[in-house]
């Protein structure tokens with residue numbers, strides 16, 4: 001797609017005042033996929049030189065906004081942690097061609113804020129914390145599960161940059177269960193549910209994405225019964241929170257989310273039915 005209103009591409013490493021019509025350029029897989037008549041200039045992040053994934057001494061994992069899906073997938077396959085399989089499962093949940101797989105960035109996926117954003121699912125389920133940098137140089141941190149506030153909506157000010165998402169060490173130690181449903185084979189996710197079981201205290205978290213306009217993360221001190229889980233999801237997710245587009249009707253998405261949530265609960269708890 002030619003973005004014929006864009007007159008300039010600025011290297012993100014160069015400091016210059018933010019202007020109306022500017023946009024950060026991650027991998028460009030969304031920006032170049034449809035007309036962007038409001039844009040005049042792209043600020044390219046591809047040469048920032050940020051380490052794609054950094055393991056800190058405290059065991060936490062910092063994923064740079066510029067880390068591509070391909071890089072994250074590769075990293076996930078080398079990660080020695082109970083939650084490691086979730087990296088590949090979420091990367092594969094992308095409706096991704098070769099180009100998208102190799103170009104799309106974790107930051108671009110979060111900032112695009114599509115309900116079917118699998119990097120939103122991954123980072124929300126693993127207690128990710130977004131590091132945001134404003135144009136005046138100040139930083140703030142927002143939980144990934146709260147960063148996306150609706151379909152295409154996120155907690156990001158004008159010119160604010162998503163620098164990275166950090167997953168705490170404890171989240172990587174959790175057992176995980178993953179389920180995804182699409183209306184058609186290799187289709188965009190219509191419902192994606194992730195369960196995580198904390199080995200330290202037996203608590204269970206269930207994160208519903210893709211079916212809903214934003215992530216819903218439900219935490220239970222002890223694994224709930226099937227009925228309690230169902231009731232908790234129905235209480236948390238209001239009628240208008242079930243997403244409606246060509247990839248699935250809200251009623252179908254709710255049905256699948258409840259069904260998949262029960263499957264992850266069953267997989268992660270020994271008795272299954274309580």
Ligand SMILES: Cc1cc2nc3c(=O)[nH]c(=O)nc-3n(C[C@H](O)[C@H](O)[C@H](O)COP(=O)(O)OP(=O)(O)OC[C@H]3O[C@@H](n4cnc5c(N)ncnc54)[C@H](O)[C@@H]3O)c2cc1C
Pocket residue numbers: 023024025026027028029030031032033045065066093094095096100103104105106107108109110111112114115116117118160161162163188189
């Ligand atoms: C065929 C096709 C299939 C797709 N399938 C899916 C899918 O299954 N799920 C899905 O979620 N998306 C999908 N997409 C949309 C898109 O490819 C992804 O959302 C992708 O992750 C966007 O990442 P990117 O790095 O290319 O972002 P870009 O296109 O570079 O940017 C996306 C948005 O985020 C902003 N942005 C980028 N990086 C930052 C940053 N660090 N800080 C602040 N703002 C930033 C940009 O200004 C822009 O508004 C698909 C697109 C196509 C064309």
